[in-house]
Amino acid sequence: MQTNNLVLASSSTYRKSLLKKLRLPFICASPDINEAAQANETPEQLALRLAEEKARALAGDYPEHLIIASDQVAMLANKQLHKPGNAANAVKQLQLSSGAEVIFYTSICILNSATAEIKSDLDICKVHFKKLNDQQIKNYIALEQPYNCAGSFKSEGLGIALFERIIGNDPNALIGLPLIKLIHLLEAFNIKILEPH
Numbered sequence: 001m002q003t004n005n006l007v008l009a010s011s012s013t014y015r016k017s018l019l020k021k022l023r024l025p026f027i028c029a030s031p032d033i034n035e036a037a038q039a040n041e042t043p044e045q046l047a048l049r050l051a052e053e054k055a056r057a058l059a060g061d062y063p064e065h066l067i068i069a070s071d072q073v074a075m076l077a078n079k080q081l082h083k084p085g086n087a088a089n090a091v092k093q094l095q096l097s098s099g100a101e102v103i104f105y106t107s108i109c110i111l112n113s114a115t116a117e118i119k120s121d122l123d124i125c126k127v128h129f130k131k132l133n134d135q136q137i138k139n140y141i142a143l144e145q146p147y148n149c150a151g152s153f154k155s156e157g158l159g160i161a162l163f164e165r166i167i168g169n170d171p172n173a174l175i176g177l178p179l180i181k182l183i184h185l186l187e188a189f190n191i192k193i194l195e196p197h
Helices: 013-020 043-058 087-097 134-144 158-162 171-175 179-188
Strands: 006-009 027-029 066-076 079-081 101-112 117-129 163-167
Touching (some): 006 013, 013 171, 087 134, 101 179, 134 158
Parallel strands (some): 006 027
Antiparallel strands (some): 066 101
C-alpha cells in the first residue's frame, strides 16, 4: 500500500496534528457514526468498536486506502466523561475528577479498504488529579477553554498543572492518537516510518 493512500478518519485538529508528527502524507475525512455505547459494553470494547466503525464508514469513499481511525473513552469510576461543550459542564467534570483517577481508553485501528484487512490496538492511560479547589478549576477553564476535550483538560497545555501524575506508555494517546501503537500497526501494513517512502 502506498503511503500517499493514508486517510485519517477524523475531523479532530488534535488527531491531525499528532499524525503530522510521523511525516507521512495523509488526508482527513470525517466519518458519520453513532457513538453511543451499547448495553453492557466495556470502555475497552466501546473504544475499539467505534474506531473500527469510523474506519469502515469511509471504506466506500476510499476503496484503495489505509484508513486510520481512533476513539477515546474517558472513565471516572463507572461514569463516562464526555466533551463538556461549555464552561459549566467543564467545571462539574473537574470538580468530580479532583483528587480522583480518570482512565482513558484510546483505540487505534487501521483498515485496508482494498482487502478488508483490519488491525486494532488499545492504549490505557491513568490520570491522577490533584485536589483542586473551585477557584483553580475556574481559572484553568477560563485560560484554556477545554470544551471539546473529554475530561475537560488539554494535557499538552496548561492541563498538565491539574495532575499529580500520569501512568501510561504514550503521552500522545492522552491527546487522542496513540502514535506508538499506530507505528506498530503501520509496520504490519509494511509502512515503516524511519525508512524511505
